[in-house]
Every structure is written in C-alpha cells, then in structure tokens.
Amino acid sequence: MKKIALLGSTGSVGKNTLEVVAQQPDEFQIVALAAGSNIRLLQEQIKLYRPELVSVGSKELADELRHSLGASYKPEIVHGEEGLLQVASHPSANFVMTAVVGSRGVSPTLAAIEAGKSIGLANKETLVSAGHIVMETAKKHGVEIIPVDSEHSAIFQCLHGGRREDVAKIILTASGGSFRDLTREQLADVTVTDALNHPNWSMGAKITIDSATMMNKGFEVLEAHWLFDLSFDQIECVLHRESIIHSMVEYKDRAVIAQLGTPDMKVPIQYALSYPRRLGLQTEPLDLIKAGTLHFARMDFARFPMLKLAYECGRLGGTMPTVLNAANEVAVARFLQGEVTFLQIEQIVESVCESHDVVKQPTLEAIFAADAWARQAAAR
Numbered sequence: 001m002k003k004i005a006l007l008g009s010t011g012s013v014g015k016n017t018l019e020v021v022a023q024q025p026d027e028f029q030i031v032a033l034a035a036g037s038n039i040r041l042l043q044e045q046i047k048l049y050r051p052e053l054v055s056v057g058s059k060e061l062a063d064e065l066r067h068s069l070g071a072s073y074k075p076e077i078v079h080g081e082e083g084l085l086q087v088a089s090h091p092s093a094n095f096v097m098t099a100v101v102g103s104r105g106v107s108p109t110l111a112a113i114e115a116g117k118s119i120g121l122a123n124k125e126t127l128v129s130a131g132h133i134v135m136e137t138a139k140k141h142g143v144e145i146i147p148v149d150s151e152h153s154a155i156f157q158c159l160h161g162g163r164r165e166d167v168a169k170i171i172l173t174a175s176g177g178s179f180r181d182l183t184r185e186q187l188a189d190v191t192v193t194d195a196l197n198h199p200n201w202s203m204g205a206k207i208t209i210d211s212a213t214m215m216n217k218g219f220e221v222l223e224a225h226w227l228f229d230l231s232f233d234q235i236e237c238v239l240h241r242e243s244i245i246h247s248m249v250e251y252k253d254r255a256v257i258a259q260l261g262t263p264d265m266k267v268p269i270q271y272a273l274s275y276p277r278r279l280g281l282q283t284e285p286l287d288l289i290k291a292g293t294l295h296f297a298r299m300d301f302a303r304f305p306m307l308k309l310a311y312e313c314g315r316l317g318g319t320m321p322t323v324l325n326a327a328n329e330v331a332v333a334r335f336l337q338g339e340v341t342f343l344q345i346e347q348i349v350e351s352v353c354e355s356h357d358v359v360k361q362p363t364l365e366a367i368f369a370a371d372a373w374a375r376q377a378a379a380r
Helices: 012-023 039-049 059-069 080-088 103-114 124-141 150-161 185-189 205-213 215-227 266-274 305-316 320-336 342-354 364-379
Strands: 002-007 028-034 053-056 076-079 095-098 118-121 145-147 167-174 235-239 245-251 256-260
Touching (some): 002 012, 012 039, 012 266, 039 053, 053 080, 076 080, 080 103, 095 266, 103 118, 118 124, 124 145, 124 320, 145 215, 145 266, 205 320, 305 320, 320 342
Parallel strands (some): 002 028, 118 145
Antiparallel strands (some): 245 256
C-alpha cells in the first residue's frame, strides 16, 4: 500500500487527490496532511482520512483546529514552515504529493527528496524557481519525480513510446484560458470574475489567472525543461481549445505520440500515485465522436507576451525564472484583491524582470534572496 503525505490538501489538486484515495482504499492511505487556513474543510478531511500528522499555517490556526476537533480523532498537529517540512518528511509516508501553491513548495519538496520519498509534483513553481537544485538532489538520492500537471503527465506517458535520445521535441497544448477569444484591447476591462471562468478546467484561483495570462504555460515550459532534460528549442506550445490532447512527443522519425483524455485532474493524479500500474477510475470516459473536431492554432506571442517572457527568462537561466515566478505570484495576488488590472499583471512582471541582475548557478540561499527581492519589487 502506498502511504501518502499530501501538501496542500484543501486546494484543487489536494481535494482531487483525496477523491482518488477514497476510490482506492486498498491501494492508498493518507498518513499526513498539510493545509493553509481552510480549517473547516481540513477538519472534514481529518475525520474521513485519519492522518497521523497535520500541519496548518500558523499556531493560532493549529490551536483552533485542536479545539474544533473536540473529543473526536486527534492527530498530531503542527504549524508553519517547520510543520510543512515535518509533513513532507513524515516517517510513515513513502510518497509525497506536493500540491501547495507557489515557490513555498521548494523547501518541503527538497525535504521529501532528502528523506527518500517518491514525489508526485503538482507544484510547477518548485522547478521554475529551483529546477537545477531539485533535479540534482533527486538524482543524488535516487528519487523519481512523477509529474502531475496534465501536460507533463502526458509527456511522461508518451515518452514510454521510445527512447529519450530519439526525442525531437515535445508539444505542450494550451486551452488559451478564460480570455482566449478576446483581443488585447478587450482585455483592458476584464474582471476577476471573468478571469476565473475557465472554459475547460476547474482549478484554483491562482492557476486559473495564470492560464488566462498564459504564464501557466510559460511555467510548464520551464518545468518541462528540467523534468525531461530538453532545450527550450525542443519545447513547443500550441493552442488546443478542447483540452482533449494533453500534450505530445515528436520523435526523430517524425512519429508523434499523443495522450488524450477528458479534462479531469483525477486522471494524472491517480497515474502518479499508481505508476507504473494503471487502476480503474470513476470518471467520464473520452468520447471522440461526441468531442467531434479538435482545433489547433499556432501560439501568438504578441497576444500572449507572458509566454514569450517565460521562454526568455528560461534561456537566461540562473535566478531569472525565480524572479519571474515571484513577481507573478505577487502581481496575480494584487489582481485578485482588486489592486491592479488584468493587463497590469504583465506590466508588473515585465518591469521586475527587466530590473533584475541575474545570478548564474545560484545556491538555494541566492534563490530565496532573489525571490524575496522580486516580491518586494512587485509589491511596489
């Protein structure tokens, strides 16, 4: 049985992970949970999955959780950054699902790797911010990182169709997000509610906004660079409205292998948990007749400048992707809070990146310093 520590249990990926676990009680067991501030939902999760260890965002929240559980089942409750690390390295766990949002996933992911846990990576910012360190650490400890994002899971599966050295390129598909049919001029007056209305996927607020700006796809390009050891010239993005083909691999002989499925995050989540086996899953099967025609279009970097910026930052390397991610996190948060407009997200991120002096081959301390600098700059 796979024993799972879940980081980010109350978020979108976390909730889907627990649904998968509920469907496979003989295969998976939750031994540790980490959440932020959604105590009410976390309390329900504790009662259902009875973890040994639980972490929340602060001491106050930990005290509130202990009180709310009353005389019912009470796990060990910890809090803060140290609590997150304890969940990630929990002795009973042999698999860690990292589904926290943002660069705060770096430290617990490294802690899990150093503890020898298998990793299900649903936090792309970890590789965006510290890809070289994370992958080197995984190699050192003999830990396999299994991608959970639908696109990277698709590539991971398609790579089983041939040898890595025979790959010509990979093709990441993008739905285009909430505003894919709008011009640049029409984006000036869009609202937060408009931006959160994704046409295909049900995701958390931050990733939904990133999908609308196409920064999410930019992060996926950066993540794919590290996960699959490919140059940026070997990573292509195409618009695919239906989100049926999740991504593709083209080999040297021009054969293209694609992974298809309905847009349901439980599919790549369960594959990461059960790999290399495939288990039955209660979800809607793909009906190609019902889906009808599949549409594709070339990526327009003028329409989606954040994707172009991600490629540029990736090629510059060093601390530049860290700064890109940190500035974007702050800019998106400010948009969600109504402080800035949708198009100002781009302006803030571009401005911060332009003013950054890149540190090549940064240490983890240099990465955290660049992250903090970028957040302060983006807040201004």
